[in-house]
Amino acid sequence: MLTPVMTTQDLSQFLDEVFPQIHTGGRAYFVESVAPGEVVVRLKATDMHLRPGGTVSGPSMMALADLAAYVVILAHIGPVALAVTTSLNINFLRKPEPGDLLCTCRLLKLGKRLAVVECGIAGEGEEDYVAHATATYSVPPR
Template identity: 65%
Template structure:
C-alpha cells in the first residue's frame, strides 16, 4: 500500500494552530516535523506541566502525543477533515522516558473510506529506545 500525502508539515501545523489552538495552551509543544508516504513524525517539547513525580514525562502526555500525531498522519493523507475522530487508542508504556523532547513516528496501517488504523512509536533522544507504542483507529466522516 503506497499512500501519497496531500498535506506537508507546514500545512498540518497551520491546521492545528487554527482548528485546534487549545493544544498550544501551554505554549507550542506539538510540532509535525516530517511527512512521507503513509507516515508522519511529530515532536513534543514538554514543559513542566508534562512531567510527573519521579522525573519522567507523564503517561497522559505520551497518550496525547500518540493521538495527535496519529490524527495528523490521517489528515496528511485525506486532507484537513476536522471531524475525523478517534474511535480507539491502545497504548503500551514500555520504559520511563527521561524529561526532554519526545518523537512520535506514525505509520498508517490501513486507510479506508470510513476508518483509518495507525501505529505510533514514541521514543526519546535515542530513536532505537522505544518508550511507548500505540495503535489508533479513526473514524473518517463521509465526504
C-alpha cells in the first residue's frame, strides 16, 4: 500500500503557495483527509458553483475531481508543482443538490512518469455518487 508523504496541512499550505487561484472568489476547496492511496477533498459549493435549476454545475464538479486527483498524487510523491493533467474523463450520474460535495480520490497506479486515479463525488452524508471521474497525470522526473 502507498504511504502518504504529505499531511492535510502540508497539502493545504502547498496549494495556497503554488495554486492560490483556486481560492479566487473565496476559499471553496478543502483537503479533508489523507490516507494510504486516498484523499478526500471538499467543495463548499456557493452560488457561484450553481447552474440554472439550482444544482452544482458540471464545471465545478470537474474542477473538484481534477483538484482531488492532483492532491492525491502530491500526497504520495511530495510537493511537485508541475504534475499536470493529461486526461480527465467524468460521468455525471445524478443531479447534485446545492451544498457541499466530497470527492474521494484513489490512486490506481503511481508510476515514475504517469499516475492514474479514480474519483467519486457525493453530497455530504450521501452514499450515492453524483459523478465519477478518472484522470491521468504526467509526473515530472523526480
